[in-house]
Amino acid sequence: MALEIIETCVNCWACEPLCPSSAIYEARPHFRIDAAKCTECDGDYAEAQCAGICPIEGAILDAKGLAVNPPGSLTGIPPERMQAVMAEIRAR
Amino acid sequence: MQEKDIANTAGGGCSQGSCGSNAEQMSHLPDAVREKVFNHPCYSEEAHHHYARMHVAVAPACNIQCHYCNRKYDCANESRPGVVSELLTPEQAEKKVLAVAANIPQMTVLGVAGPGDPLANPERTLATFRGLAEKAPDIKLCLSTNGLALPDHVDEIAALNVDHVTITINCVDPEVGAKIYPWIFWNNRRVRGVKAAQILIERQQKGLEMLVERGVLVKVNSVMIPGVNDEHLKEVSRIVKAKGAFLHNVMPLIAEPEHGTFYGVMGQRSPSQAELQALQDECAGDMNMMRHCRQCRADAVGLLGEDRGDEFTLDKIDQMEIDYAAAMAKRKAVHQAIEADRDAQRAAKARAAAGETLVPITALKRSAPKPAVAEQTRPVLMAVATAGQGVVNQHFGHAKEFLVYEASPAGVRFIGVRKADNYCEGGDTCGDGETKWDDILKALAGCEVMLCSRIGIGPWETLEQHGIRPDNEHAMEPIEDAVAAVYREMQQRGKLDDPAHSMPVSA
Numbered sequence: 151m152a153l154e155i156i157e158t159c160v161n162c163w164a165c166e167p168l169c170p171s172s173a174i175y176e177a178r179p180h181f182r183i184d185a186a187k188c189t190e191c192d193g194d195y196a197e198a199q200c201a202g203i204c205p206i207e208g209a210i211l212d213a214k215g216l217a218v219n220p221p222g223s224l225t226g227i228p229p230e231r232m233q234a235v236m237a238e239i240r241a242r
Numbered sequence: 243m244q245e246k247d248i249a250n251t252a253g254g255g256c257s258q259g260s261c262g263s264n265a266e267q268m269s270h271l272p273d274a275v276r277e278k279v280f281n282h283p284c285y286s287e288e289a290h291h292h293y294a295r296m297h298v299a300v301a302p303a304c305n306i307q308c309h310y311c312n313r314k315y316d317c318a319n320e321s322r323p324g325v326v327s328e329l330l331t332p333e334q335a336e337k338k339v340l341a342v343a344a345n346i347p348q349m350t351v352l353g354v355a356g357p358g359d360p361l362a363n364p365e366r367t368l369a370t371f372r373g374l375a376e377k378a379p380d381i382k383l384c385l386s387t388n389g390l391a392l393p394d395h396v397d398e399i400a401a402l403n404v405d406h407v408t409i410t411i412n413c414v415d416p417e418v419g420a421k422i423y424p425w426i427f428w429n430n431r432r433v434r435g436v437k438a439a440q441i442l443i444e445r446q447q448k449g450l451e452m453l454v455e456r457g458v459l460v461k462v463n464s465v466m467i468p469g470v471n472d473e474h475l476k477e478v479s480r481i482v483k484a485k486g487a488f489l490h491n492v493m494p495l496i497a498e499p500e501h502g503t504f505y506g507v508m509g510q511r512s513p514s515q516a517e518l519q520a521l522q523d524e525c526a527g528d529m530n531m532m533r534h535c536r537q538c539r540a541d542a543v544g545l546l547g548e549d550r551g552d553e554f555t556l557d558k559i560d561q562m563e564i565d566y567a568a569a570m571a572k573r574k575a576v577h578q579a580i581e582a583d584r585d586a587q588r589a590a591k592a593r594a595a596a597g598e599t600l601v602p603i604t605a606l607k608r609s610a611p612k613p614a615v616a617e618q619t620r621p622v623l624m625a626v627a628t629a630g631q632g633v634v635n636q637h638f639g640h641a642k643e644f645l646v647y648e649a650s651p652a653g654v655r656f657i658g659v660r661k662a663d664n665y666c667e668g669g670d671t672c673g674d675g676e677t678k679w680d681d682i683l684k685a686l687a688g689c690e691v692m693l694c695s696r697i698g699i700g701p702w703e704t705l706e707q708h709g710i711r712p713d714n715e716h717a718m719e720p721i722e723d724a725v726a727a728v729y730r731e732m733q734q735r736g737k738l739d740d741p742a743h744s745m746p747v748s749a
Contacts (some may be wrong), residue, residue, distance in 0.1 A: 158313055161329075161360060164558050168430075190695035195430050197362040203427040205304065224307060226424045235499045235507045 151177035151213050153198055154239035157179050158209045174200060275488065278405055278459055281350045281577065282382060283546050285406060285461060286533045290546045291632035292580045293723075294353040296342050298335035299328065299541040300366045304358035305390050306413075306426040306442060309504035310495055313358075328541065329357075332369035334556060339374055341559040342543055343381060344551065344569035347576035349500075350686055351406075353384045356540035361391035368395075373401045380570055381407065386463070390426060390442055392449030400456040407453055408461045408491075409446055414478050415469050416440040418743060420602055421470050424504070439721050447485070454486035461489040461532070466513050466521055467505070468495070479525035490525055491532035517689065518656060531657040536643070545630050547643050549657065587632060587720050594723065611633060619738035621650035623657065624725050625686050625710075627694035634716050634724050638697035645721065649729035654722045660685035679704065686710055691728055693721075 152173075153166075159180035161205040166174045166181065171194075173187035183200070190213070191198045201210045201218035208224065221229040244588040249687055276586050283290035304313065330338065339352050352374060353362040371383050384406035385399070392409065399407060413419040413641035419439025426438040433441060453460050462482045464475050471478075479490050495504035495512045504510075513521070536546045544550040627641035646657040651736040663678070686692060692710050702712045716724035732738050 162302045162304070162313060164305070164358070164427075187629075193713065197431060199430060202430070202432045203305065204302075205307055212443055223502050224424065225507075226309070227504055232507055 151190055151191070152185035153183055153190055153200060153213075153218065154185070154211045155183050155200070156209060156211060158206055160206055160209075162205065163183060163201045166204070170194040170199065189213035205235070252680075257415055278382075279488075281580075282384075282406065283533075284353070284408075284535070285459070287532070288632070290534050291628070291630055292348060292584065293351070294346055294349040294543075294545045295353060296339065296349055296543040297353045297355045297538065297540050298330055298338060298370060299357055300330050300332055300335045300370050301356055301360040301363035301540075302329050302358050303362045304356075304388075304447055305362040305428075306358065306359070306438075308388075309422055309424065309510075310467070310506075311498060311701065312502045312506075314502060315460075328556060329722065330556075332366055332373060335370045336373040337564075338379065338554055338556075338559050339381065340378060340566050340569070341562045342554055343378055343573065344564045344566065345553070346544065348545075348570070348571040348576070348580060349381075351382045351384060352378075353406075355386040355408075359388050359397050361387045364395055364398075367403065367663055370400055371404055375392065375402055376564060378570075380573060384408070386410070387449075388442070388447045389446030391445075393452055396449060396452040396458075399453070400458055402590065404458070405499070406459050408463055409450055409487075410463045410465070411443075411446050411450075411478055412464050412467070412484060413439070413474055414443055414447070414481055415474060416443060417477060418471050418474050419443055422465075422467065428549060443670060447481075450485050452486060454634050460487045461491060462487045463491045463493060463535075465495050466492050466518060468513050468517065470510070471685045472517070472521060473716045476524055489530045489532050490639070491535050491712065492518065492522050493535055493537055511665050515658070515660065522658075526722060527548070533656060534645075536659060536661075548629075550645065590720070591723065600677060619651055619733055622729060622732060622738065623648055623689045624691040624693060624728060625660065625689040626721050626725065627692070628721060633654055633720055634693050635695050635718055638692070638694040638701055642695065644689075644692070646689060647721070647725045649725050654725045654729075662686075665677060685707055690691050691732075693724055693728065728738075 159178055160182055161176075163176075163181075166176065170191060171187045171189050173184045173189075175182055175184065186191075195202075197219065198210075203223060204219060205221060207208075207221050209225050210218045212218050221232070229233045257568075263511045273463060279289065281289050281293045285297050296675050304311075330545050340519040344347055353575060354367045354370060364647035365559060367385060372383075374381060374383060383402065385404060386408040387410070389409045389411065412422050416436045416439040420436045423439050423442060425432050425436045427432045427433075427443050427584060428438070428441050442705045450460055450462070450714075460482075462478075464471070464478055466472055467476060475492060478481055479492075482490060495510070497503060497512055499509075500507050520535060525531055534546065536542075538546065539549065539551075541551055542549050543554055618743075624647050627636035627638055627644060629636040629640070643659055643661045646660055648655050648657050662682045686708075689710055692705060693713045693716055696714055697712050713728055716727060719727070729738075
């Protein structure tokens with residue numbers, strides 16, 4: 151049972167001081183979670199702290215490899231809208 | 243007491259030119275406040291011609307999400323808040339500040355403004371302030387926050403002599419706030435919607451009150467979002483002023499699809515220059531307005547409107563040996579010279595006003611006698627290219643922004659800054675010749691005259707074709723004198739009897 155930070159992390163440091171298990175550490179190219187230490191905040195908080203403050207959708211995965219904050223869940227931008235706008239920008 | 247004094251300058255709108263914290267308005271402020279802002283470029287419109295500021299990017303984390311912000315963005319060609327290229331530790335920041343202070347002696351102010359929220363990173367931010375308060379006592383410290391964590395840190399802020407704090411307050415109504423802030427992180431949970439906005443608003447207002455109680459000078463920044471909070475900001479302005487905020491800075495929303503922000507992607511438009519100016523004028527009925535803000539990056543270095551960050555990257559400052567005691571002596575001498583210059587400019591202005599009958603510059607003051615002649619002529623907007631010192635001293639081709647002034651029989655008043663190298667849109671549009679002219683003409687919309695030190699013949703003709711008269715006759719003259727002189731010339735040549743022939747101010 152552990153969360154994982156993946157490459158879309160922007161190294162903003164928000165999660166690191168919040169972890170009750172000190173499982174998060176600075177690394178290159180992005181922060182990482184020590185799977186041996188991570189408890190997903192079970193017993194400490196109602197929600198995983200790193201995933202609760204992380205501003206980047208998809209940057210933190212749960213034990214099943216699914217995004218804790220899926221596309222659209224933090225920005226409020228519908229994923230299909232984001233895709234359409236990005237396609238339009240690329241086509242310029 | 244501060245409120246009362248500000249009210250004296252602010253009542254009844256600003257058609258007479260009492261807007262912006264210019265020299266005249268400063269003269270109404272209590273000595274203690276004037277002492278704090280006279281050399282602060284972000285708090286005093288007049289000071290920003292002479293003094294520089296810097297931000298150090300020590301605070302990467304944030305505790306809220308705003309719909310105009312995208313935490314993924316980092317582009318060296320961008321100039322907007324929240325964007326930063328190099329994150330610093332407090333030790334690195336201290337070294338950078340000392341290096342800049344030694345090399346740009348007119349730098350008087352160090353701010354922590356991000357790229358996240360300074361108080362969501364309290365250890366990093368406060369460690370930076372602690373180090374500098376000890377090693378560079380001649381530098382003013384300030385910070386800019388969203389306010390969520392502010393009440394927890396007010397006492398430390400006051401103890402460290404951080405005497406300027408900016409709070410970004412976009413609303414006082416949670417229903418409005420829910421359209422601006424999708425979530426906050428509060429008490430170990432991500433809180434969303436109206437409830438999140440309500441908590442944020444309460445914390446902002448409490449922080450504002452606590453700072454004012456402790457004598458810390460507070461500026462309030464608001465982002466104007468058409469259709470979301472534009473009307474509402476008038477109420478915000480009234481409330482924050484009543485609570486003792488010193489200055490209100492209404493800034494335009496920056497939103498392009500390329501930025502990947504909610505507003506950018508969803509097509510929320512930015513306000514036009516005319517809309518921004520109209521709202522600033524309305525809010526000015528309630529309080530001191532700021533119009534010279536450049537919405538700069540969280541790692542900006544230099545005079546407002548310029549960024550010399552490239553000269554002070556980590557690898558470059560590593561090579562620098564700084565003797566700060568020597569630097570401090572040099573800084574003191576430079577500041578004295580600047581103040582002597584400013585005194586001379588003010589004295590010249592006063593002399594000109596005494597012998598002046600047509601357009602006294604000092605008619606900015608309400609109490610000044612109204613000019614008897616030419617009361618009827620219409621106001622004219624003029625753009626000025628300046629590289630600092632409060633004079634017309636920039637080549638048109640080098641201008642990345644223009645200061646816009648309104649001249650009228652009542653005097654000369656500062657209207658705002660117009661950027662001419664608009665926010666980088668990335669890819670092929672960067673530096674494109676036609677795009678650049680589009681930006682310049684958009685920046686100059688509504689202006690009939692453009693004052694600069696020099697200008698090429700090609701650009702001269704292009705401007706004339708668009709109804710804007712270039713003027714390089716007043717190179718090196720103080721800006722307000724030059725604008726007043728051009729206005730007088732226009733009066734004398736009968737140019738003001740016709741309605742304006744230039745394009746109206748619009749986006």
